Amino acid sequence: MHIPDSFVSPVVSIATTVISVGTIKIALNKTKEALEEKQVPYLGAMAAFIFAAQMINFYIFGGTSGHLIGAVLASIIFGPWASMIIMTAVLTIQCIVFQDGGITALGANVLNMGILAPLIGYKVYQIMKKTKTAIFVAAWLSVLVSSIAVSLELSLSGIINLDIVLPAMLFWHIFIGIGEGLITVAALNYIFMVKPSLKTSEIGGG
Amino acid sequence: MKKWLVILFCALFIGGLISPFASSSPDGLEKVAEQTGFLVHTGEAKSLSLIPDYNLPGVKNTSLATAFAGMIGTLISFGIVYLIFRLWLKGNMKEA
Numbered sequence: 475m476h477i478p479d480s481f482v483s484p485v486v487s488i489a490t491t492v493i494s495v496g497t498i499k500i501a502l503n504k505t506k507e508a509l510e511e512k513q514v515p516y517l518g519a520m521a522a523f524i525f526a527a528q529m530i531n532f533y534i535f536g537g538t539s540g541h542l543i544g545a546v547l548a549s550i551i552f553g554p555w556a557s558m559i560i561m562t563a564v565l566t567i568q569c570i571v572f573q574d575g576g577i578t579a580l581g582a583n584v585l586n587m588g589i590l591a592p593l594i595g596y597k598v599y600q601i602m603k604k605t606k607t608a609i610f611v612a613a614w615l616s617v618l619v620s621s622i623a624v625s626l627e628l629s630l631s632g633i634i635n636l637d638i639v640l641p642a643m644l645f646w647h648i649f650i651g652i653g654e655g656l657i658t659v660a661a662l663n664y665i666f667m668v669k670p671s672l673k674t675s676e677i678g679g680g
Numbered sequence: 681m682k683k684w685l686v687i688l689f690c691a692l693f694i695g696g697l698i699s700p701f702a703s704s705s706p707d708g709l710e711k712v713a714e715q716t717g718f719l720v721h722t723g724e725a726k727s728l729s730l731i732p733d734y735n736l737p738g739v740k741n742t743s744l745a746t747a748f749a750g751m752i753g754t755l756i757s758f759g760i761v762y763l764i765f766r767l768w769l770k771g772n773m774k775e776a
Contacts, residue, residue, distance in 0.1 A: 475709050481718070502768065509769050518762035519687040525757035526695030529734065529750050531703040538711040539703040563761045572753060573729040624709060634718045642716055646708035669683040 475543070475620055475647075476568065476583055479576025483631035490627065491581030497589050498562055504555040504678035513552070513675060520548050521560045523661075525567065532653055540650030543587050543620065546595035546613040547658045550604075551665065553676035554596040561588035586623040591616040606659060613658035617651035618644065688758055695750030699734070700743035 482490075524544035531539040544564075548557035562584050568574040575583045595616035602608030621643040629636035666673055706714065713719035731737070731749045739745040 475707065477709065481713075505765075506768065509765060511769060514762060514765045514769065515682070515684040516687070517765050518758040519684040519691065521761035522688050522691035522754045522758035523694070526691040526693075526699070526750060526754045529695055529699040529702060529746075529753075531705065531707060533703040533705055536711075537705055539705040539707055541702075541707060559764065560761055563764060564757050567753065567756055567760060571730050571756065572734050572749065573732040574734070621708065628718070634716055638716050639712060639718075642712040643708065646711060650708050665687065668686055 475587060475617075475624055476565075476575035477579040477586075477624060477627065479578045481628055481631060481633050482576070482579045482582055483633075484578075486627050486631045487578045487581055489581075490585045494562070494581045494584040494589060498558060498584075501555040501558040501678075505553075505559065506678075508678040509556075510677075513677065516669070516672065516675070517552060517556060517560060520551065521564055524548060524560065525564050527657070527661075528564070528568070534646075534649050534653070538646055540646070540653050542654055542657050543591055543617060544658075545587060545591035546599065546609070546616045546654070547661055549592040549596040550599060550609060550612075550658075550662060551672050551675055553678055554592045556677045557592035557596070558589055561592060582624075582627045586620040586627075590623055591620050594619045609659050609662060610655035614651040614655040617647050617654045621647035688754075691754045691758070692751055695754035696747045699750035700746045702746075 524542075524547070527542045527544055529541070531541045533539050543561075545557055545561050548560050552560070565575065565583050565588050566580065569577055569580050569583070595612040598615050599608045599612035602611060622640065625636060625640040625643045628634050628639050633639075710719070731752065734749040734753070735742060735745040736748040736752070737745075739748060
């Protein structure tokens with residue numbers, strides 16, 4: 475879902491960048507007090523895992539593939555604020571080093587996959603009482619929310635009408651989101667088995 | 681072995697060994713761009729990046745180029761996030 479340079483207008487680029495920078499500042503402050511030294515390598519490992527997992531496009535149908543976002547995975551373990559920082563770092567690295575996502579679209583990509591996805595996914599997870607089903611639904615919804623945000627940004631940029639792009643984006647991402655849900659549940663099962671203390675690792679509240 | 685190292689190795693395995701086998705079909709956004717016609721907006725790719733499109737330059741075999749790109753990106757991601765939190769923590773550690 476990484477938006478390339480040519481799909482955002484200057485206004486949308488600036489607006490999303492401002493929102494993203496402001497929110498990441500909040501995230502840094504929220505994690506400041508609660509962060510523990512022993513968590514640091516795990517946060518790094520999570521970023522590594524998300525980067526790697528995002529490379530694995532899985533075919534769904536109709537000549538289309540999807541890939542994990544991973545925002546909710548990180549949110550459930552480390553809370554939404556730390557997840558935002560991890561996701562922003564990964565997205566920035568992808569953009570600058572690998573040209574995955576345009577530099578002018580970085581603000582939008584961060585907003586979509588690095589802020590809205592972890593935040594809304596986490597809230598849904600909380601509201602649904604943190605069950606296994608909640609994990610799946612939260613992860614699935616995070617993909618849909620991101621795709622809606624992308625649609626809005628594209629239409630506000632004058633690239634395509636909302637009534638065309640929104641249904642199309644939702645259609646594919648309803649299915650791609652199932653992949654996100656399944657992978658997130660499986661990954662959490664594994665991670666909590668390997669290191670059970672990560673079940674109570676949320677940094678800075680929700 | 682430290683558990684975070686286990687997770688890091690999993691990530692390296694995924695990024696390095698599995699990535700060459702990932703689907704090359706367009707993702708949702710690209711598909712929509714194709715279907716609805718706005719893919720034409722895709723401009724010239726600016727090659728300021730080191731490893732454009734996850735292909736390590738100078739490696740002829742594309743699978744290998746992807747594998748190396750995956751491992752490098754995985755390690756960079758670990759390193760940068762580790763540094764961010766480590767430095768952030770250091771800067772905010774209360775005096776003992």
